[in-house]
Each structure stands twice: as C-alpha cells, then as structure tokens.
Amino acid sequence: MSKPAAEASSTEMTSRRHRAPITAQDIALIGVFAALIAVLAFAPPIPVGNFGVPITLQTLGVALTGLVLGPWRGAAATGLYVALGLLGLPIFAGFVGGFGVLAGPSAGYLLAFPLTALVTGFIARAVLSRGPVRWRVPLLFLAAISGSMLVTHPLGILGMSINLEVGLREAFFFDIAFWPGDVVKSLVAAGAAALVHRAAPWILTRR
C-alpha cells in the first residue's frame, strides 16, 4: 500500500518541477479523442437552430479536444488525426484521406488543426486552473473561438488562396460563410467541456 503512495507523491514532486510523465491513461485519451474528431468529421452536416443551417462538426471535435485535454495532449491528439488522415485513412470530412487533401480547398484548415488545439488548450488550462467557476463557460467559449479565429481561419484562408488560385480577399469572403457556424460550435464546445471537467476532474488533475 505504501509503495504506490510513495510513487504517486514522487510523480507529483516531479510534476511540480516540470511536466508530468506521459502515462498510459494519457495515451488512451489522445487516441480516443483523435477518434472523436474522426467520428465528428464523418457526421453529415446537421441542421441546427430554427433556420436549419447545416453545420459540419469537424472543427467542433478540434475545439473539444483542446478544451478537454489541454494544450499538449490536445495538440498530440489532433496531430495524430491529421497525420493518419494524410497517410491515407479516410478520416477527413466526406471520408477523404491521403496526401491528396493537400491539393484541396481545405488543406489550410486541416494543417491548422493541431495549432488550434494548442492555442485553445493553453487558454482553457489557464481558465480551468485560475478562472472563477462562474465564468468558466464564457471563458471556455473565448478559448475555443480564439483558437479558431487566431489560427484556423487565417491558415485556412491562406490555403484556399493558394490551392484555388484566388486572391486573399476572395478567400476571406468564402471563409466568412463559416463564422456563424463557428460561434455555435464554440458555444456548444464550451458548455460540453465545462460539463466534462465537472464530471471527470481527473482529466486535468496533473497538468
């Protein structure tokens, strides 16, 4: 009984000095959340709200991964998803996979995902460790929307501009079409992530 306790305290000591070691639990979380992004990417566009605007869910998965897993594990899960998709698994939206997506209009968005999860995760971790509990959902929403606005959309616009041979201005106007859906998805992600952190506080305990 005493031996595991001593080991646990020693890992806590090291985690105070630098990052905690990666455990099998972390590997499981990374793998399962990569699968979560894939499953959400498969989902056909869902009509949402009174107007029934169809919304695709791939970026919802990325936001959730960052919010729930924090920066490093979130970026690892998203990076795993993108890497396996590029190698040829059909896990991107529309059951597409392979290096071929690098030729398509969504290349910039896809390559931006790990960085998005990193930025969202950093803000989310700060919010969860220091922010007041009452403001948790709005602040998590802020984390999700800033990851998307600071990373996903700029890189996505750049990718569209290069691959479709249009100017940055036109690409920007195509991109605006995704903004309302993005706000809805960030709201849902923030609410769901707050719920997860309340139901399963062990996810972020040592990080």
Added chain:
Amino acid sequence: MRIPRRPRPLRPREQVLGRRAPGDSFLHRVPSGAKVLVLALVTATVLLARDPLVSAGVVGVVLGAVVAARIPLLMVLGLIRRLWILLVVLVVLQVMLNDPLTAAEVLSRILACLLAAQLLLLTTEPADLVGVLRRVLAPLRPFGVRPGRVALAALIMLRAIPYLADLFHLGGQQARARGLERDLRARTVPLLLGAVDHARNTGRALNARGIEEV
C-alpha cells in the same frame, strides 16, 4: 479465364473504415510503405507542376492501375459521388473568378490527388498504415518523439472509431426521440462523455496489463 472459387471469408464489422477493395492483386501485395511513398511523390509532383496535362496523366494512370488490379471501378468513383457538390461549386467559382483553363487545372489537380489516395486506401489495411506511421516517425527519435507511443495511440484510435460512431448514432436517435434533433448539444454531449469514459476504461485496461508509463 475461369477464376477458382474460394470460400468467402467472414466479413469483419467495419462500417466506417471498411472500404477495402476485395482481391489479391499486385497493388494489394506491394508493401504499404512503398505505396505511401509513391503516393507522396505523386501528390508532390501534381502540386508542384500545377499543369492540367500532368494531373490528367495521373488520373489516367490511376484509372489504368484500377483496371489492371481488377478493383471495381465503382469503388474508386464512389469518391466522386460523395464529393460532386463540392467539385461543382469549385468549378463554378473558378469560372466566375478565373478563366476556364484555371478551372480545369484546379479540378484536375484535386481529382488526381484524391483518386490516387483512394487507390492506396482501397488496397491497404488501416493497421498497416499505423506501421508506416511508426517507420516515418523513427528518425524523429532523437527529438523526443517515441514512435511506439504514437503507434499505440493510433491503434487505440482505430479501435475507438467504430465504438464512438455507434455512440454518436445512438445519441442522435435519443435526441430525435426527445424532439431535439436540431439541438447540437443534445447530440454531442453523450458522445463526448462516452468518449471520456472509453478513454478511462482503455487506460485502466492498459494499467491492468502492467503498462503505466509508456
């Protein structure tokens, strides 16, 4: 020529990733690492050349390989059936914003890359691709990347995809039963909680096998 009949093997339950073409052609037998390498080279060529003739040539070669390997052509072209709206929108935009020649170039480039990737996908097992990922990452070992760890996470991911897909479907049905099929939250929260639960159980299963720190 008469093909000898073999007993049909039991089909594993693979709804999401099971788009593998039946058969045992030369394309199935080439090591998957070589196929990924060729695919990467072809994609790089098409992306750098940006020439409709090169892209059209790649499309021709891919279709030729499909016929030579006796892969049902419909399985390859199913990709276009799933994406045709996107492709039509792209062509219309290109004709509006640029000239028809650019439209042809962009369309042929995207088609060439996607069809070549589809060919790899139809002839390769997903688990083999994890092996390829492991080999690709091996040179990064000095920078702190542990390929074994990544491969373990990738295998957990492959295992989790069918489970989570079922869960998502179930969550959608439950939301519909409550009249909430347009409520994104009602449809995604069960999936997310189920995913966390699945990850917890997987982590415990690894711990139970003596795998604590990988």
